Amino acid sequence: MKRFASLLVVIALLAVPIVVTAQKTGRPGVLQLQSPQNPRLGFVIHGGAGVITRGSLTPEQEKEYRAKLEEAVLAGYKALKEGKSGLDAIEIAIRIMEDSPLFNAGKGAVFTADGKNELDASIMDGKSLNAGAVAGLHRVKNPITLARAVMEKSPHVMMIGEGAEKFAEEQKIELVDPKYFFTQRRWDSLQRIIKEEQDKAKKEGSASVTRELAENRFGTVGAVALDKDGNLASGTSTGGMTYKKYGRVGDVPVIGAGTYADNATCAVSATGWGEFFIRLTVARDIASLMEYRALPVQQAADTVIQQKLQKAGGDGGVIAIDKFGNIGISFNSEGMYRAYIDKEGKPVVEIYKQQ
């Protein structure tokens, strides 16, 4: 029944004449938000991409994810309607997801091989091209808020580790005991991976990526916004990769990889196998395809995700929005938790590839 309802939403969206690009690509989530009621407001979030197939979530789990995504997308959109900036909307929505144990960011961060939680985040202002990024945090409750402080309250773009936490302290940003990030589910996941890796190492004499690891690779959260002043912004936050070692950092705090925003083109937030997103500078490349090739945002996103990323062997997805409020959503993984505000101002929540 839920599936049928989702299908109806998609059909309804495709039927709206304003959805030009969607008709071209046959993809939902591409629409213009320029109705008189909501002049040029746009808001899209994601809660991570990965092996999310229908049936891999229980009905209760699916309900929980849908409810939290709806809460976050509505909260961000409400801020935009109240005249707040895209950066405000992004911070509000991402904090909601960071505070939930459902997503691999903030509270629900996965564990490193050492049993720690290491968090990264970034944010970018499309108007000024200013940006903030933080990596290797252990005590910051809401990394997105610290990333924003780095952007707005320091001359720097990127801060890492203890230095970043010292800055957080000075900025009176909430710090928590590292235990705050403990969740049984993520801990169990780490234990399963450790066991799988040990079994594998015994058999093959080498430890490579296991099934559990592959399934737990993703889970970043992010948001992109177009506010009433026509400014674009994007933000991304993550708990990294389960079982990661050696202070590994993925694409999230790498401006141009996991996050990019430029009023001249688009705002992008990515989620996926971070290494590939760094190598391909995924977020910047989508903006570049708009800047230099004048591609529409959905086509730019598809070119990078469905062609370049796919060819390189990486997986994951992006959400993007351009200065007209056109939304681009593209992923080559089985699913991606995502939500956006449609042209009627209503939230649309999607999880699977085929809704």
Place this chain on the structure above:
Amino acid sequence: MKRFASLLVVIALLAVPIVVTAQKTGRPGVLQLQSPQNPRLGFVIHGGAGVITRGSLTPEQEKEYRAKLEEAVLAGYKALKEGKSGLDAIEIAIRIMEDSPLFNAGKGAVFTADGKNELDASIMDGKSLNAGAVAGLHRVKNPITLARAVMEKSPHVMMIGEGAEKFAEEQKIELVDPKYFFTQRRWDSLQRIIKEEQDKAKKEGSASVTRELAENRFGTVGAVALDKDGNLASGTSTGGMTYKKYGRVGDVPVIGAGTYADNATCAVSATGWGEFFIRLTVARDIASLMEYRALPVQQAADTVIQQKLQKAGGDGGVIAIDKFGNIGISFNSEGMYRAYIDKEGKPVVEIYKQQ
């Protein structure tokens, strides 16, 4: 006399008909390396950009810089001639500069506000788009070698802090006592900045960028190469920014900002005010202008440095090379330590804006 000799070199270069782009831009350092003797080999290095005006160096200092740049560029080129890869040549040349106290990388790294040395580096292989980046190191003698190990010996692209040093240990990469990075010159520079900042804070009640700081901002080293197999590669290494706080990281370990390489377009290594290079994804943008607008490498470099970076208020420079061996060098600072191999296989060393 030296100035006159340099001028002659420039005139000689411009006179060579093969130097097409140089004639267009009126800039030295743009030439094709496709003579029969050196089929498709190309090698360029930089030792940092900044306020390097004629007269700011004593004749002895200038001689030292020129000698070390020549040693490094010749060592990398020798490796290429022996059939080694571009990655080998880059690592060899950058290690020479890291081991010298002259440059702000490795041994000569500047001090943070806490009196520490924090080193970053990255390397990228244009053939595979594989990359390695490290940040926040205190004990790794040659960060470029660790960046290469991250690229070649791990599934990751970026590692930071203690985790990265643990990986270095496992890979048997040389670690040194943090005291190794002490140099009197850099220490004195930190002390002058601390004093200037204190004086300034007393006067204005706020500490902003001082003259000393502005002059000591730069000093990254880097290299780009085209090897006998037609593969492009680039690498960059830095000691960061004098008086930097909060685990600040600049553009060097950010793939797409300080370093990028793609056989389809070019290899780039940057040096300058890192924050601007991150926001503009400088290295990737030069490659994108070649990929999507088919600009020649010098024009792509000039577009990003002389127009975009200049307009944004940032400064610094880049070295770049394309798959035909065309070199692009562009900077909007007073000077940039740089060297390349000309079409006769001879090293050319330059420092100032007008040679």
